[in-house]
Amino acid sequence: xxxxxxxxxxxxxxxxxxxxxxxxxxAGALFSALMFILALVxxxxxxxxxxxxxxxxxxxxxxxxxxxxxxxxxxxxxFVYAAIALGYTMVYGVLEFINFAHSEIFAVGAFAGxxxxxxxxxxxxxxxASPLISYMYLAFALAVAMIASGLxxxxxxxxxxxxxxxxxxxxxxxxxxxxxxxxxxxxRLVESLxxxxxYRVIPTFGNFDERVPLxxxxxxxxxxxxxxxxxxxVVIVAAVLMxxxxxxxxxxxxxxxxxxxxxxxxTTAALMGIGVNGVISFTFLIGGALGGAAGVLYxxxxxxxxxxxGFIPGMKAFTxxxxxxxxxxxxxxxxxxxxxxxxxxxxxxxxxxxMGRFGSEYKDIIAFLxxxxxxxxxxxxxxxxxxxxxA
Amino acid sequence: xxxxxxxxCNRGATPYWLTGAxxxxxxxxxxxxPRSIPAFLIFVGGASLAYxxxxxxxxxxxxxxxxxxxxxxxLGARNIFYLEVIFQIAVFSALALGLNIVVGFSGLxxxxxxxxxxxGAYLWGFFGSQQPFLLxxxxxxVPPGTPFFLAPDWxxxxxxxxxxxxxxxxxxxxxxxxxxxxxxxxxxTLAFGEIVRQLLNxxxxxxxxxxxxxxxxxIQKPTLTPEVVAFFNRIFxxxxxxxxxxxxFYDILFYLIAVLVVILVVIVTFRLDDxxxxxxxxxxxEDELAATAMGIPANRLKLSAFxxxxxxxxxxxxxxxxxxxxxxxxxxxxxxxxxxxxMVILGGIGSIPGVIIGAVVVTILNLQILQSISLWLAQLRxxxxxxxxxxxxWKDLSNxxxxxxxxxxxxxxxxxxxxxxxxxxxLPAARRKRELKGHDDETTGENNDA
Numbered sequence: 001x002x003x004x005x006x007x008x009x010x011x012x013x014x015x016x017x018x019x020x021x022x023x024x025x026x027a028g029a030l031f032s033a034l035m036f037i038l039a040l041v042x043x044x045x046x047x048x049x050x051x052x053x054x055x056x057x058x059x060x061x062x063x064x065x066x067x068x069x070x071x072x073x074x075x076x077x078x079f080v081y082a083a084i085a086l087g088y089t090m091v092y093g094v095l096e097f098i099n100f101a102h103s104e105i106f107a108v109g110a111f112a113g114x115x116x117x118x119x120x121x122x123x124x125x126x127x128x129a130s131p132l133i134s135y136m137y138l139a140f141a142l143a144v145a146m147i148a149s150g151l152x153x154x155x156x157x158x159x160x161x162x163x164x165x166x167x168x169x170x171x172x173x174x175x176x177x178x179x180x181x182x183x184x185x186x187x188r189l190v191e192s193l194x195x196x197x198x199y200r201v202i203p204t205f206g207n208f209d210e211r212v213p214l215x216x217x218x219x220x221x222x223x224x225x226x227x228x229x230x231x232x233x234v235v236i237v238a239a240v241l242m243x244x245x246x247x248x249x250x251x252x253x254x255x256x257x258x259x260x261x262x263x264x265x266x267t268t269a270a271l272m273g274i275g276v277n278g279v280i281s282f283t284f285l286i287g288g289a290l291g292g293a294a295g296v297l298y299x300x301x302x303x304x305x306x307x308x309x310g311f312i313p314g315m316k317a318f319t320x321x322x323x324x325x326x327x328x329x330x331x332x333x334x335x336x337x338x339x340x341x342x343x344x345x346x347x348x349x350x351x352x353x354x355m356g357r358f359g360s361e362y363k364d365i366i367a368f369l370x371x372x373x374x375x376x377x378x379x380x381x382x383x384x385x386x387x388x389x390x391a
Numbered sequence: 392x393x394x395x396x397x398x399x400c401n402r403g404a405t406p407y408w409l410t411g412a413x414x415x416x417x418x419x420x421x422x423x424x425p426r427s428i429p430a431f432l433i434f435v436g437g438a439s440l441a442y443x444x445x446x447x448x449x450x451x452x453x454x455x456x457x458x459x460x461x462x463x464x465x466l467g468a469r470n471i472f473y474l475e476v477i478f479q480i481a482v483f484s485a486l487a488l489g490l491n492i493v494v495g496f497s498g499l500x501x502x503x504x505x506x507x508x509x510x511g512a513y514l515w516g517f518f519g520s521q522q523p524f525l526l527x528x529x530x531x532x533v534p535p536g537t538p539f540f541l542a543p544d545w546x547x548x549x550x551x552x553x554x555x556x557x558x559x560x561x562x563x564x565x566x567x568x569x570x571x572x573x574x575x576x577x578x579x580t581l582a583f584g585e586i587v588r589q590l591l592n593x594x595x596x597x598x599x600x601x602x603x604x605x606x607x608x609x610i611q612k613p614t615l616t617p618e619v620v621a622f623f624n625r626i627f628x629x630x631x632x633x634x635x636x637x638x639x640f641y642d643i644l645f646y647l648i649a650v651l652v653v654i655l656v657v658i659v660t661f662r663l664d665d666x667x668x669x670x671x672x673x674x675x676x677e678d679e680l681a682a683t684a685m686g687i688p689a690n691r692l693k694l695s696a697f698x699x700x701x702x703x704x705x706x707x708x709x710x711x712x713x714x715x716x717x718x719x720x721x722x723x724x725x726x727x728x729x730x731x732x733x734m735v736i737l738g739g740i741g742s743i744p745g746v747i748i749g750a751v752v753v754t755i756l757n758l759q760i761l762q763s764i765s766l767w768l769a770q771l772r773x774x775x776x777x778x779x780x781x782x783x784x785w786k787d788l789s790n791x792x793x794x795x796x797x798x799x800x801x802x803x804x805x806x807x808x809x810x811x812x813x814x815x816x817x818l819p820a821a822r823r824k825r826e827l828k829g830h831d832d833e834t835t836g837e838n839n840d841a
């Protein structure tokens with residue numbers, strides 16, 4: 001019995017890791033191939049000539065030489081989206097309800113973590129910390145953020161969603177929008193009352209801004225060095241760990257089994273002696289904790305946060321969840337990675353290929369278009385089972 | 392007790408003199424102290440009595456006309472701020488009524504409603520300014536001597552064009568209803584709203600259509616002949632106490648146009664609600680499958696709800712652009728859409744008077760009550776007052792605590808509380824009220840379908 005459980009647990013750790021590798025490699029290869037074909041097609045076009053004139057490089061060579069960096073950025077972004085998307089997808093799986101305020105849970109996490117780091121910075125322990133110690137502080141910040149976000153998410157479920165659990169579906173959605181707006185302003189209120197300003201910048205510490213050289217691409221001229229920022233690496237590793245942990249909890253533990261049973265059929269689960277309220281609370285707790293941790297990772301990558309920071313990443317993470325098949329944890333992972341790649345590619349190449357007519361500012365629009373197209377034409381997503389649409 | 396009191400108010404001639412007295416008292420109060428909010432509330436309350444008490448229709452209309460055409464312009468000319476408040480109430484009433492057709496009558500949640508308002512605003516913003524001649528200019532620059540594209544009086548035509556164009560956009564954005572329902576539809580409309588806003592933000596290149604985040608300005612107002620202003624001054628001048636300049640008279644003009652549009656919108660909405668289309672919308676909202684089985688073309692009806700709702704917003708958008716002489720993407724955020732949704736939900740989903748009350752309450756809350764609390768706090772901060780027991784000195788209060796900047800918090804809490812405690816709104820729709828009554832003895836709280 002014990003042995004079976006052990007191998008089961010191992011399986012639940014190795015399987016998601018394998019999936020992640022497949023998704024990253026697959027999506028990366030697909031996008032790279034598409035981009036390469038596009039570049040070949042665009043040879044000789046105006047964009048090609050413009051590149052020749054300004055940077056003395058052909059469009060194919062330009063595309064190929066920037067591909068690795070774009071892929072790395074895409075994967076980093078993709079894992080952040082995946083971590084947020086899991087919160088949406090878990091709640092949807094259990095309650096069939098879009099937790100619109102999840103983007104603010106993400107913002108709460110970002111603020112909790114950043115405030116913790118700022119406090120440490122003020123105490124003077126961050127400045128001279130060795131790399132190892134600074135990783136420890138980052139881990140503490142992540143823990144603080146996870147606790148704060150998880151608790152807020154639980155509280156939110158208890159006060160704003162539980163009274164509406166049996167109401168028609170649009171009622172809790174409106175309530176969630178209300179919670180989302182209220183939380184934005186509560187963050188702003190707390191921040192501006194305590195610190196006098198409502199945006200925060202994560203302190204610089206450790207070696208997160210350094211770049212690790214990976215390899216260099218031989219080209220006609222000087223070789224192009226491909227490197228990865230330490231913080232991107234940290235983001236990827238932290239996100240992978242969390243995703244594996246979540247997969248383990250959901251698929252290999254008792255509480256995970258309870259979550260899955262409640263997701264399948266709440267009434268029957270209750271009849272089988274599962275405390276439905278507790279399970280739902282727990283779902284919000286871990287979904288919120290993941291979102292909070294993602295908030296800190298986001299702050300680490302983009303440095304500046306404000307109370308409204310959650311909206312756009314939240315919408316994109318929701319898009320990722322829908323893209324992968326909402327309610328499906330693996331799907332959220334796939335959706336996040338695909339969306340991250342898409343955004344990174346659009347940001348990098350849209351301006352070049354359209355000769356500056358449409359720039360990277362269209363990447364939000366592209367994400368929203370993906371959301372609309374997926375919902376209209378394939379509402380079950382890439383991996384999800386058919387989700388019933390109750391009005 | 393309360394009911395008996397209300398009944399006694401509704402007997403014989405009582406409602407007539409009650410309404411008249413309230414309106415007159417409110418008018419006098421506001422006239423004497425133009426800045427007092429209680430006075431303004433009495434005036435608004437008196438005007439709404441005309442609706443709530445049992446009056447004969449001609450009397451009700453007479454009260455409404457006197458208030459709208461005579462009293463408000465006089466008060467507004469004395470204190471332009473009131474005109475601004477009432478103008479915004481009118482604009483938001485029309486928007487809320489439009490959203491109510493989509494959300495209330497046909498039961499489709501729309502989070503991107505401001506997109507239609509933006510379409511109307513940018514329609515006149517583009518054609519009513521120099522923008523068509525600036526397509527190749529660098530955003531934000533205007534070569535000297537650039538003429539305006541159209542004469543200012545095209546504005547009146549564009550109010551109607553706004554209706555048509557917004558309805559077409561509504562049809563296009565409504566197309567997902569053919570396949571998607573419920574919360575997914577809500578998210579799609581949100582995405583559409585954001586796409587429209589981002590497009591407005593980014594379409595300053597390759598061709599400079601919208602001037603990007605800086606927005607388009609100046610936009611023309613319809614022309615106003617000096618004779619009209621002189622005519623107004625001759626009649627109302629003694630009452631106002633001072634002559635009204637033509638720039639102030641523009642506010643009165645826009646207020647009157649807005650009231651006209653709102654009246655049209657209210658009539659159209661009432662007629663729709665009572666018509667076969669309105670009943671079909673209700674049928675689709677309550678049970679789409681059953682409605683389809685009865686031969687109701689559900690998809691066509693849902694699309695038409697989108698189009699009709701959008702058209703109201705389009706007309707108001709044109710009016711908004713002209714009255715502000717400026718449009719920018721900032722006015723059409725998701726927050727603004729939720730703002731209108733709050734009005735609909737607060738007032739009562741599907742209830743026409745309720746929705747108007749919602750618009751009144753939220754606008755007054757926004758423009759007057761929150762502002763005056765902020766002002767009051769600012770005054771306290773400068774005084775030496777303190778709370779005795781906890782020994783809190785008001786001057787230590789952080790100057791970040793400014794309620795007028797925390798609309799999101801207020802709206803958010805309103806939405807949550809309404810959903811939990813009163814999902815049918817302040818003034819539930821007549822149909823819903825009957826449902827509530829019918830369910831009273833069997834079940835409670837089962838009527839909260841949005």
